[in-house]
Amino acid sequence: MTCAPPAPDSAAAQWRGVTVRYPFRGADAVGPVSLELRRGERVLLLGPTGCGKSTLLNALTGIVPGIVPAHVGGEVSVGGLPAAARLPSGWSADVARLFQDADQTLCGLRVGDEIAFALENRAVPEPEIVRRVTGAMRQAGLPEAMRDRRVATLSGGEKQLVALAATIAQEVPLFLADEPTAHLAPAAAERFRSFMLGSFRARSFLVIDHRVDELVACFDRVVVMAADGRIAADGSPRALFRGRYRDLAALGIALPAAAELDALLSDAGLAPARPPLTVSEALAGIGLGKAAAAAPVIRAFVDDRTAPAGAADGEPVVRLEEAVCAPLFGKPVLNGITLELRRGEAVAILGANGAGKSTLGASLAGLLRLAGGRREGPPGGMAFQNPENQFVAGSVIEELADAQDKALSPGDRREAARRDLHAWRLDGLEDLHPFELSQGQKRRLALATLAAARRFSLIVLDEPTAGLDARGIADVAALIAGLRARGRAVAVITHDTGFALKACRRAVIIVGGAMLADGSAQHLLSDPLLIDYAGLAPPPIAPALSWLERHAPC
Amino acid sequence: MLTAFHPLPKLTVCLVWIAASVLVFDAGFQLAVIALVAFLLVAVERRSPLLVIVLMLPFALFGAGFLTTSVLFGEESAYAERMAGEALFGSGAVAPGIVLFLRAVACGMVSALFALTTDPAGLVKALMLHARLSPRIAHALFAAMLLVPDLASQAQQIRLARAMRTGRPPRRIPGPVETASLVVPLLAFAIRRAGRAAIAMETRGLAGGRPRTVVGAPRVRRRDGLCGAAAILLLAAVLALA
Numbered sequence: 083m084t085c086a087p088p089a090p091d092s093a094a095a096q097w098r099g100v101t102v103r104y105p106f107r108g109a110d111a112v113g114p115v116s117l118e119l120r121r122g123e124r125v126l127l128l129g130p131t132g133c134g135k136s137t138l139l140n141a142l143t144g145i146v147p148g149i150v151p152a153h154v155g156g157e158v159s160v161g162g163l164p165a166a167a168r169l170p171s172g173w174s175a176d177v178a179r180l181f182q183d184a185d186q187t188l189c190g191l192r193v194g195d196e197i198a199f200a201l202e203n204r205a206v207p208e209p210e211i212v213r214r215v216t217g218a219m220r221q222a223g224l225p226e227a228m229r230d231r232r233v234a235t236l237s238g239g240e241k242q243l244v245a246l247a248a249t250i251a252q253e254v255p256l257f258l259a260d261e262p263t264a265h266l267a268p269a270a271a272e273r274f275r276s277f278m279l280g281s282f283r284a285r286s287f288l289v290i291d292h293r294v295d296e297l298v299a300c301f302d303r304v305v306v307m308a309a310d311g312r313i314a315a316d317g318s319p320r321a322l323f324r325g326r327y328r329d330l331a332a333l334g335i336a337l338p339a340a341a342e343l344d345a346l347l348s349d350a351g352l353a354p355a356r357p358p359l360t361v362s363e364a365l366a367g368i369g370l371g372k373a374a375a376a377a378p379v380i381r382a383f384v385d386d387r388t389a390p391a392g393a394a395d396g397e398p399v400v401r402l403e404e405a406v407c408a409p410l411f412g413k414p415v416l417n418g419i420t421l422e423l424r425r426g427e428a429v430a431i432l433g434a435n436g437a438g439k440s441t442l443g444a445s446l447a448g449l450l451r452l453a454g455g456r457r458e459g460p461p462g463g464m465a466f467q468n469p470e471n472q473f474v475a476g477s478v479i480e481e482l483a484d485a486q487d488k489a490l491s492p493g494d495r496r497e498a499a500r501r502d503l504h505a506w507r508l509d510g511l512e513d514l515h516p517f518e519l520s521q522g523q524k525r526r527l528a529l530a531t532l533a534a535a536r537r538f539s540l541i542v543l544d545e546p547t548a549g550l551d552a553r554g555i556a557d558v559a560a561l562i563a564g565l566r567a568r569g570r571a572v573a574v575i576t577h578d579t580g581f582a583l584k585a586c587r588r589a590v591i592i593v594g595g596a597m598l599a600d601g602s603a604q605h606l607l608s609d610p611l612l613i614d615y616a617g618l619a620p621p622p623i624a625p626a627l628s629w630l631e632r633h634a635p636c
Numbered sequence: 637m638l639t640a641f642h643p644l645p646k647l648t649v650c651l652v653w654i655a656a657s658v659l660v661f662d663a664g665f666q667l668a669v670i671a672l673v674a675f676l677l678v679a680v681e682r683r684s685p686l687l688v689i690v691l692m693l694p695f696a697l698f699g700a701g702f703l704t705t706s707v708l709f710g711e712e713s714a715y716a717e718r719m720a721g722e723a724l725f726g727s728g729a730v731a732p733g734i735v736l737f738l739r740a741v742a743c744g745m746v747s748a749l750f751a752l753t754t755d756p757a758g759l760v761k762a763l764m765l766h767a768r769l770s771p772r773i774a775h776a777l778f779a780a781m782l783l784v785p786d787l788a789s790q791a792q793q794i795r796l797a798r799a800m801r802t803g804r805p806p807r808r809i810p811g812p813v814e815t816a817s818l819v820v821p822l823l824a825f826a827i828r829r830a831g832r833a834a835i836a837m838e839t840r841g842l843a844g845g846r847p848r849t850v851v852g853a854p855r856v857r858r859r860d861g862l863c864g865a866a867a868i869l870l871l872a873a874v875l876a877l878a
Contacts (some may be wrong), residue, residue, distance in 0.1 A: 149835055174841030185835030189779040191757040194852065199775070202849045203841030211851050234782055248840070410806065412793045449796045451805055464796070471793040472822060474801065517824055537803075583705050 094176050094286035095119040095142055096341040099156035102137050102146055112137045112311040114156060121255070122283035124300055126319070127290045129307030130334045131522040131551040135181075135290045136564035138307075139258050141165065144172040159254065174200050178252040180259040180274075184245030193219075193236070194229040197248045214251045221280070222247035225274050239267035239435040239617075246274060259289045263296050267577070268619035269433050271296055291549055295580070295622040299359045308333055308465060324348070324357035334553035339362050339622035343383050344468065350379045362625040377634035380626050387580070387623050388396050389428060389587045390563070396425030398541050399571040400459030401445055405440065407445040408453040415441050418456070419597055421460075421590060423540060423571040428562050429577045430582035430603055433592035434617030439575045440467065443542040446573055462540030462571075467548065469528035470517060477556070478519070478527060479503065485531035498534065506530040506557070529561055541565055542573045542605045547581050559585050579621040591616045637680055638753035642860040644762050646872040649748040656871055657742040663877035666738035672874070675747040683752060691752075695744025699737035706733025756781070761853035772844055779833045783826060791818055791827050802824075 101113035112134035118126055129135050140146040140156050148170045158165040160176055177492060178200070181187050190196030197218055201211045222243045225462065233244065246384050249257065257278075263271045278300050279288055289576050291297060298304075308314035314333060315326050323330070323341035330337055340358045347353040347364060354367020368376045400423050407416040412522055415438035423429055423446070433439045444450040447462035466472055475481040482499035483492075490498065502510055506526045511519060516527055525546070532541060546558045562585045565572050576582050582589055590605035593616050600607050606612060608627045638646070657669055677683045753869040761771035762779060795814070810818070 142838060143834055144837065149838060169843060171838045171843035177839075179836075179839050181836055181839075183832070183834070187833050189775045189833055189837050191760075191781065193777075195757060199837075199842075199850045200840040203771075203843070205847045205849050208849055208851050211849060223842050234785055252840075272768055305696075410795065411808070444796055445799065449805060450801050464800055466793050466797055468790065468793060468825075471790065471825070472797045472799070472800075473821075506825055557668045596792070636690065 084142065093118045093122045093159075094123070094161060095288065096159045097138065097141070097156065098158075100138070100141060100158055101153075101155040102134065102141055103155075103435060105151055106608045110150075113129050113143070115311070116156075117305060117313060117316075117335075119256075119284055119286050119288055122633070123302050123496060124287040125289060125303045125305055126290070126294065126298065126301040128294065128303050128330075128335045129200055129290075129314075129551075130309050131549070131554060133307045133309050134311040135307055135407045136260055137571060138410045139260060139288070139290065142258070143177050143179070144168065145168040148310040159493075170199050171203070174252065175204055176254055176260060177256045178249040178254045180246060180257075180262050183300065184242055184259045186260075188233050188241060188245060191234060192229070193231050193233060193244050193591060196233055199248060199555050200252045206567075211305060214253060215247075218251035220271070220535075221277055222252050224271065230482065237436040238582050239270060242270045243268060243273065245278070248272060250277060257285055257287045259287070261291055261292075262289060263291055263331075263582075268617060271619065275300060286335050288455070293578070294336050294338050298338045298340075300504065306333065306335060307331060316561065317431060319359055320357035323359070324353075331552075332352065333552055336552040339387065342433050342453060343380075343626070344387075346379050346383050347376065350375065351377050352379065360625075361622055365625055365629045373633045380630055381634065382624055384626050384630060388583050389585055391587060396569065396571075398422050398424050398459070399455070400448075400462060402446065402452075402455065402457050404455040405445060405452050407441045407450065409441050409444075412441075412455045414595075415594065416445075416595055416597075417454075419445075419574045421446070421576075421597065423573060425539070425571055425589065426566050426574040427571045428566055428574060428586040429591040430584060430586035431573055431592065432579065432589055432616065432618060434510075435577070437592040437617075438595065439592055440544050443544055443573055443575045448542060460539055462541040462542055463532050463538035465532050465536055465544060465546060467522040467544045469521075469584045472531065473516040473524075477513050480517055481516055481531060482534060485534040487536055502530050502534055522551065526554065526557065531556065533561060533565065538570070540571045540573070542575065544575045545577070546574065547576065547578055555581060564629060573634030577618065579613070579618055580623065583607055583621050583623065591618075593617075638676065638749070638756065639681075639755065641753075641863055642762065642856050643754045644766055645860045646754065646761070647751060649864050650746050652702045652868060653746045653871060654743050656875065657739055657746065660875065660878065661732070661735055661739075662878050663738055664736060665874060666742045668874045669740065669742040670745050672870075673742075673749050677745075677749060677752065681753060687785065689799055690745050691743055691748045695740050696737075700863060701739030702736035702740065703733045706736070745837040749848040758852075758854045761850050765853045766849050768799065770812045773814060775837055775842060776834075779837070781832070783829060783833075785823055786829070787826060791822060793823055794818055797840060 097115050097117045098112045099116055100111045101108045115138060127135050137146060140150060141154055142160060142165060144165045147154050148153045160173060188196050190199050194215055197215045198211045201214060219229065224243055224247055233241065236244065263275050275297055279453050287295065296318055302317055304317065304319045305313060306315040315322055315330060323338060324344055327341050338359060340361050340363060343361055343364045344353055344358050352368060352372055354364060356367065358364035399538060402419050402421045405419040406414045407419060408414040418441065431439045431442055441450065443464060445452060447464045449464060466625060472479055475484050479499055481493045486495040486498045504514055508523060508527060511523065516524065519527060528544065541556045547555045550558065562574065563571050574582065574585055587602050589606050590597055591599040591606060597614060598616060602625065607621050608624060610620060653669065657666060674688060675856050676689050760774045764771055764774050795806045795810060
């Protein structure tokens with residue numbers, strides 16, 4: 083294959099009238115899309131789940147149609163060269179990509195090998211590779227001593243940092259990241275942010291994400307795709323989030339908390355002159371002497387993002403006493419856990435990657451036998467991290483019918499299943515095998531089956547928002563509120579502190595194999611020292627909570 | 637100490653010793669091989685004797701098959717045993733069933749010596765560098781090794797999900813029906829994961845037929861040749877004494 087040299091002032095990446103249609107599909111997955119990423123620019127690409135954001139990235143380096151069959155129309159180019167001019171592997175010197183579930187795409191046996199992999203493939207001389215690996219490890223915050231460690235022995239968070247270091251080491255002009263913060267631990271997300279800001283315009287960034295609060299301030303431009311796979315909005319973050327807030331919210335995409343606060347303040351005539359990107363900026367923009375007028379607005383903003391009070395003193399549903407929790411066949415990971423969940427209560431179980439949250443959840447549900455201590459209460463239901471693990475039937479409708487009350491007649495169960503299909507926005511998918519659904523649809527189906535099973539008085543949800551867009555997350559929050567209203571106890575395992583506040587009044591924090599704190603979610607998540615010690619990211623509304631404490635204490 | 641040697645000469649020496657164990661039908665020789673390797677593993681490499689015994693269990697069970705066959709079905713297996721006993725360097729001093737048993741264990745011991753003293757990454761890199769092993773195959777092997785613990789964790793989650801439906805905690809050891817029911821979801825997980833890993837590897841420039849650097853591959857040094865020669869001489873000495 084021959085390649086012409088790129089034009090000197092060409093864009094870092096360009097899509098012109100691009101459409102992508104997968105085989106046997108009646109409609110385009112993407113497009114037509116026309117988009118240009120300029121050199122040194124940092125662009126955030128937003129859109130609802132399934133709108134074709136990842137497909138757009140795949141088309142850039144020829145993964146589509148080079149590896150994944152599809153018909154691609156229009157023109158795609160990288161640095162002025164057509165994407166089709168090289169095989170997908172031929173772009174590794176120009177484009178680096180951090181994948182979703184980056185820790186699951188590793189292929190080196192040791193950390194150093196993993197980071198060196200792309201450079202080895204480019205036949206970079208060994209001394210240069212060693213230099214770049216050292217630099218990338220430093221930038222990703224990996225200690226030098228980790229270079230010879232086996233990847234299989236690393237924790238999930240460490241693997242994410244290794245994947246980040248591997249892309250940094252490529253030292254390329256264009257960096258693509260597909261939902262980097264959805265699976266990154268807070269420390270890794272912070273490293274990614276520093277890497278972007280530390281690149282000093284030497285490279286361009288195109289980042290897809292659903293959790294925008296942590297990174298939004300880093301971007302020059304935001305591009306929004308609608309569910310039909312076309313560009314719905316394109317502009318600077320500040321102008322876009324203020325000028326198009328209501329349109330964008332209607333698309334069901336995640337927007338920064340600051341944008342919502344700004345809209346509320348605008349409605350009250352209190353908006354800061356400069357559109358804010360963080361909640362702190364929005365609060366700082368409230369003029370002197372206007373705190374009293376702003377207080378009800380801030381209170382309404384916080385109330386909308388915190389769980390409503392429920393029956394606080396319902397009867398106990400499940401109780402662990404001095405429990406020693408261990409995974410199947412594994413050694414104990416948690417000791418001395420005493421925890422009680424009551425009817426109508428939602429409790430967030432928070433902790434860093436590998437803290438033992440899932441083990442605690444399964445122990446609470448009675449799915450794991452305790453290695454020590456006592457558990458009291460009936461068995462609970464659990465929605466697992468990977469929703470596929472719950473599916474046993476051959477179609478969506480059978481899966482839902484199987485979950486209904488066994489006392490019902492087969493006809494009534496099928497009827498109830500049809501009602502659930504509609505309630506969980508799964509219409510039209512009833513005859514598909516559950517494994518054929520998109521990730522968001524799978525998660526909704528798993529939650530629907532759990533909600534349909536009326537026999538569980540305790541429901542444990544393990545990372546229920548992973549892979550969901552704003553609308554999907556709102557569905558989960560509504561499910562939790564519904565379960566609470568029906569008198570069930572809910573335990574929510576998550577590392578998303580913003581969602582924990584939205585869904586749960588109470589939180590427990592797991593650190594170092596023990597329960598570090600148990601109390602009001604709002605109180606615990608307002609404590610920066612505690613959050614930092616537990617390896618968590620502060621919730622986006624934390625500055626608003628502090629502001630209310632200072633200006634309008636209850 | 638043995639871990640410091642280049643994996644390819646070590647592999648060659650181990651294969652020669654295994655070939656000798658297969659060809660020499662002599663209980664004394666097999667015992668000498670077992671004793672020598674056990675000494676190297678326990679005294680030189682400081683491996684736990686229990687670990688060595690556990691590793692030898694499958695080989696011992698395999699060898700026990702020969703032993704029980706020769707004891708219980710002496711007449712039926714007499715011809716095969718006679719042929720084995722008349723093999724090159726054969727000696728009829730000890731019952732053939734016992735020699736076959738010892739031979740299985742001796743081969744297992746030499747294999748264990750290689751596996752326990754060789755870094756798999758070093759071996760694969762050496763094979764890429766000196767034996768033209770395709771990097772696609774090599775890195776697919778690495779990815780597969782990383783997949784194994786994740787598969788185990790997936791299997792556990794599926795078992796917990798099934799237990800939730802039945803309302804009973806899962807048994808420690810899954811029964812045959814439960815094991816069979818895990819196959820399809822685990823296969824789906826493995827295929828999807830392998831597909832993602834393949835795309836990620838291609839995106840990072842892995843392609844066949846292009847020159848490629850191999851970082852940190854073990855280098856062949858003089859001592860590797862010397863030790864290889866010493867191991868072959870030792871084999872000749874054991875053969876002469878047996």
